[in-house]
Amino acid sequence: MSQILNDVRKYEEEMERKTAGEPRPAFHLSARVGWMNDPNGFSYFKGEYHLFYQYHPFSPYWGPMHWGHAVSKDLLHWKYLPVALAPDMNYDRDGCFSGNAVVLPDGRHMLMYTGVSKETQPDGRQREVQTQCLAIGDGVDYEKYPGNPVLDKSHLPANGSRFDFRDPKVWRKQDGSYRCVVGNCTAERDGQILLYSSSDGFQWKYEKVLAANQGRFGLMWECPDFFSVDGKQVLLISPQDMMPQGFEYHNGNGTVCLIGTFDEETDDFAEENNQAVDYGIDFYAPQTVLAPDGRRILIGWMQNWDACNYHAPERPWFGQMSLPRELSIKDGRLIQKPIRELETMREGEIRYENVVFTDIMRLEGVKGRKIDMELSVRPGDEDHIYRKFAVRFAQDDVYQTSVSFRPYESIIKIDRKRSGSRRAMIHQRRCLVKSREGRIKIRIILDYFSAEVFVNDGDYVLSATIYTDPAVDGISFFADGQVAMDVVKYDLLEG
Ligand code: FRU
Numbered sequence: 490m491s492q493i494l495n496d497v498r499k500y501e502e503e504m505e506r507k508t509a510g511e512p513r514p515a516f517h518l519s520a521r522v523g524w525m526n527d528p529n530g531f532s533y534f535k536g537e538y539h540l541f542y543q544y545h546p547f548s549p550y551w552g553p554m555h556w557g558h559a560v561s562k563d564l565l566h567w568k569y570l571p572v573a574l575a576p577d578m579n580y581d582r583d584g585c586f587s588g589n590a591v592v593l594p595d596g597r598h599m600l601m602y603t604g605v606s607k608e609t610q611p612d613g614r615q616r617e618v619q620t621q622c623l624a625i626g627d628g629v630d631y632e633k634y635p636g637n638p639v640l641d642k643s644h645l646p647a648n649g650s651r652f653d654f655r656d657p658k659v660w661r662k663q664d665g666s667y668r669c670v671v672g673n674c675t676a677e678r679d680g681q682i683l684l685y686s687s688s689d690g691f692q693w694k695y696e697k698v699l700a701a702n703q704g705r706f707g708l709m710w711e712c713p714d715f716f717s718v719d720g721k722q723v724l725l726i727s728p729q730d731m732m733p734q735g736f737e738y739h740n741g742n743g744t745v746c747l748i749g750t751f752d753e754e755t756d757d758f759a760e761e762n763n764q765a766v767d768y769g770i771d772f773y774a775p776q777t778v779l780a781p782d783g784r785r786i787l788i789g790w791m792q793n794w795d796a797c798n799y800h801a802p803e804r805p806w807f808g809q810m811s812l813p814r815e816l817s818i819k820d821g822r823l824i825q826k827p828i829r830e831l832e833t834m835r836e837g838e839i840r841y842e843n844v845v846f847t848d849i850m851r852l853e854g855v856k857g858r859k860i861d862m863e864l865s866v867r868p869g870d871e872d873h874i875y876r877k878f879a880v881r882f883a884q885d886d887v888y889q890t891s892v893s894f895r896p897y898e899s900i901i902k903i904d905r906k907r908s909g910s911r912r913a914m915i916h917q918r919r920c921l922v923k924s925r926e927g928r929i930k931i932r933i934i935l936d937y938f939s940a941e942v943f944v945n946d947g948d949y950v951l952s953a954t955i956y957t958d959p960a961v962d963g964i965s966f967f968a969d970g971q972v973a974m975d976v977v978k979y980d981l982l983e984g
Contacts, residue, residue, distance in 0.1 A: 490630065497555060498571045501521055501546045504522040505569070511804070512937060513938075514936045516812075516981065517936050519806050521569045523805070524546075525790070525808030526792065529542055530602075531788060538560065540561070541573055543587060543790075549805065553584050554576065565834065573629075576605075580606055581637075583606050583607050584604075585605075588657050589601055589658045589669075598628055599624070599690060601657045602622055602624065603657065605618070619651065620642075639693050640685060642654075646697075650673060654673050655673075656672045656712045656713065667689070668685065669693070670683065670685075670699055670714075670715050671713070673709075673710070680708060680709050680729075681710065682701075683698060700760070702728070707731035711728070713725065721748050722749055723748055725745070725775060725777075725787075726744070727742060735921070736920060737765050741793065741794065741795045742795070743765060744774070744789065745763055745766070746765070748760070748764075749761045749762075764823060766825075768950065769953045770953040770954075772811060773792060775790075785817075787816055796915055799912040809938065811941065813827075814947075824947040824948060832861075834983075837979060840977050846971075846972055849965055849966070849967050851964070851966070856963055857935070857978075860978055860980055861932070862932070862934075862978040863933075863978075864930070864932075866930070868972070869972050874927040875972050876896075876970045877968070879891050880893075881963075882933065882935060883961050883962070883963075889963075890940055890953070894929055896924060899921060902919045908955040910956070918951065923945070931943075936981075939954050
């Protein structure tokens with residue numbers, strides 16, 4: 490192990506001890522110390538889920554990237570392992586960027602990541618050159634492959650940028666050969682996903698452009714994932730610098746899901762539909778894992794690049810992952826549900842049926858900041874559909890975050906402007922949903938620093954981080970018009 494990695498391991502252990510007791514999310518993975526962004530190397534290895542992450546342990550802000558590491562048996566209770574990768578080689582001296590993992594047939598765990606090294610250009614500018622590299626290990630310690638980098642500028646198509654060439658997703662095919670997809674863009678910064686093949690996982694060959702943006706979704710495409718679910722093929726991409734398209738995509742960086750079919754013989758991906766993956770404020774760069782029971786599970790970075798630098802600098806950690814979501818496809822759309830393991834954390838059921846109300850209302854026992862709550866909302870009077878329904882949480886006299894629904898517009902909105910933020914950053918987002926006559930199901934999962942909203946059994950998801958004092962735990966409801974509602978609420982146990 491390099492001296493650099495060894496020193497980082499000592500540092501994170503010491504800092505973890507010093508900052509123990511600091512408030513944190515209870516069941517969402519957060520940075521062990523310092524800064525976290527993208528999930529990396531999401532895989533199942535030796536009976537556990539491994540999740541690595543983009544990591545800058547030395548401050549709660551982005552910096553030279555390491556790979557943090559955690560393991561879990563249920564994707565909800567995480568145990569930190571020592572930092573797995575540090576920028577300690579010439580080809581990755583300016584960062585070990587995002588990537589993925591695969592299990593080799595001999596039982597070793599192989600990480601594929603992007604090595605970044607700055608290079609002075611003929612015009613004197615410094616630019617980050619990006620290549621793909623390997624590290625092989627036993628689930629705790631990883632050795633960088635002596636043949637690194639395994640993919641560099643010699644593996645790019647004509648017009649492919651070597652400065653934006655990152656985030657490999659690798660998988661092993663049924664026939665034992667390997668494929669990987671890598672994010673890239675043209676010299677004009679138009680995103681594309683490149684496909685590579687390998688017979689042994691070490692020697693790689695460029696195959697083709699798997700998907701090209703052609704100006705549709707933002708500029709550079711980051712963090713691809715490519716997998717099948719329910720007989721369809723899904724390509725996830727996280728485009729930078731998007732412009733909004735109706736209510737579907739929003740300004741900035743976001744995650745797009747391309748759904749289609751894939752021909753394994755010709756490697757042709759035929760797109761059929763596209764949609765946003767999350768309609769809230771904080772979600773980016775997701776990765777999936779295939780669980781041993783066949784479920785395809787997705788986890789994303791619950792943050793937003795345009796809002797992630799406004800946090801309190803004194804907090805020793807920044808950045809957390811979303812709740813893991815089970816994926817399926819229904820009527821050509823991606824459906825996302827909270828992983829079912831969450832149900833084992835439920836306790837203290839509170840249930841109300843057919844509560845009818847026309848104004849602000851509170852319900853005995855309905856409060857909390859670590860909860861799983863499902864609301865089934867419908868008109869109280871079928872002849873007069875209500876104008877607006879809202880649920881407000883993390884609420885006291887000063888603070889509240891809300892989810893509201895306007896049936897005439899069929900728009901659901903998350904609003905965190907009164908969650909304690911003092912910055913003029915984005916605090917609201919709207920999503921156009923399919924709903925029928927004012928009927929809607931809203932499942933809200935709160936952890937101390939986030940709200941995740943699943944609409945109509947996973948048709949739409951809206952995620953947002955909130956930094957309201959965890960002691961602020963009020964919940965109330967509001968109706969403009971007459972609403973009838975069923976409520977089931979559980980506290981989520983940490984134990
Ligand atoms: C996406 C991203 C990746 C890159 C990493 C760097 O959020 O920009 O493309 O590998 O973050 O930390």
